[in-house]
Amino acid sequence: MEVDDKPSAKGSGSAATDKFKSERVSADTSKERASAVYQDLLSAVGEVVKKHEVTYDEYDVVKQWVIDVGEGGEWPLWLDVFIEHYVEEVNYNRHGFSGTKGSIEGPYYVPEAPKLPSVTKMPMREKDLSAKQLVFSGQVTDLEGKGLSGAHVEMWSNDAEGYYSQFAPGIPEWNLRGTIVADDNGGFSITTLLPVPYRIPHDGPTGAFIESYGGHPWRPAHLHLLVSHPQHNGIITQLYFNEGEYLGNDVASAVKPELVLDPKEGDDGLQYVTYNFSLDPKPE
Numbered sequence: 001m002e003v004d005d006k007p008s009a010k011g012s013g014s015a016a017t018d019k020f021k022s023e024r025v026s027a028d029t030s031k032e033r034a035s036a037v038y039q040d041l042l043s044a045v046g047e048v049v050k051k052h053e054v055t056y057d058e059y060d061v062v063k064q065w066v067i068d069v070g071e072g073g074e075w076p077l078w079l080d081v082f083i084e085h086y087v088e089e090v091n092y093n094r095h096g097f098s099g100t101k102g103s104i105e106g107p108y109y110v111p112e113a114p115k116l117p118s119v120t121k122m123p124m125r126e127k128d129l130s131a132k133q134l135v136f137s138g139q140v141t142d143l144e145g146k147g148l149s150g151a152h153v154e155m156w157s158n159d160a161e162g163y164y165s166q167f168a169p170g171i172p173e174w175n176l177r178g179t180i181v182a183d184d185n186g187g188f189s190i191t192t193l194l195p196v197p198y199r200i201p202h203d204g205p206t207g208a209f210i211e212s213y214g215g216h217p218w219r220p221a222h223l224h225l226l227v228s229h230p231q232h233n234g235i236i237t238q239l240y241f242n243e244g245e246y247l248g249n250d251v252a253s254a255v256k257p258e259l260v261l262d263p264k265e266g267d268d269g270l271q272y273v274t275y276n277f278s279l280d281p282k283p284e
């Protein structure tokens with residue numbers, strides 16, 4: 001039996017399944033809608049099979065791979081990497097929305113991270129400080145630029161080794177996770193690690209999938225954010241970094257040009273950047 005005491009890419013893939021299963025999900029989809037979606041889905045797959053004249057060997061390889069993804073607990077990982085960006089595209093920044101753009105949530109969000117004050121340092125370990133530090137400041141506003149008092153900025157990010165707390169063993173529960181409560185003017189200043197490019201768990205069936213077409217498992221360096229305020233439309237988004245690699249070929253297709261930061265080094269050697277979030281009013 002595999003002993004899960006060390007962080008591993010495979011372990012952090014399947015940990016996302018355990019987390020997901022602990023949440024109850026449902027949708028109020030009618031039979032008519034389900035029928036329409038399934039028919040289109042199956043005929044799209046059918047068209048691909050016919051267009052490429054998929055062989056029985058290939059069909060069986062796919063069948064085995066689907067079994068492997070399930071057994072490896074990697075469906076949340078695979079779906080969030082390859083499909084979520086389409087769902088995000090049709091569901092957020094709806095027509096007429098003009099606030100900060102959203103991006104995919106990915107498999108590693110955990111709700112109810114401990115609250116932190118508006119000027120704060122993310123929980124981190126001594127060893128995390130092998131990475132550069134980033135002072136990320138800004139304001140949460142409405143569309144007119146009025147600060148939103150007490151807005152929440154939930155932030156989660158991977159450590160320098162590429163692991164997210166709660167999805168790999170041996171990391172303090174809330175490491176690099178927190179709910180920053182903005183000040184009366186919506187302001188915040190968060191000291192955290194400057195993220196580095198991140199390789200999604202690639203030693204399991206998701207990695208095999210990527211290898212089969214000669215792809216790469218990298219995402220550009222990113223911060224995950226959920227920005228919310230009771231009277232406004234909350235957003236799930238990510239921020240990226242100008243200098244970094246993989247901005248143009250994110251395995252998860254989740255980069256938007258509006259979400260790329262350009263931090264500058266201060267005299268103290270820390271990186272500094274400002275970014276303001278603007279929230280649309282709640283949709284009708």
Ligand code: MBD
Pocket residue numbers: 077080081104105106107108158198200201219252254
């Ligand atoms: C991640 O950290 C991530 O952001 C996504 C989208 C998929 C896998 C791991």
Ligand code: FE
Pocket residue numbers: 106108222224
């Ligand atoms: Fe991520």
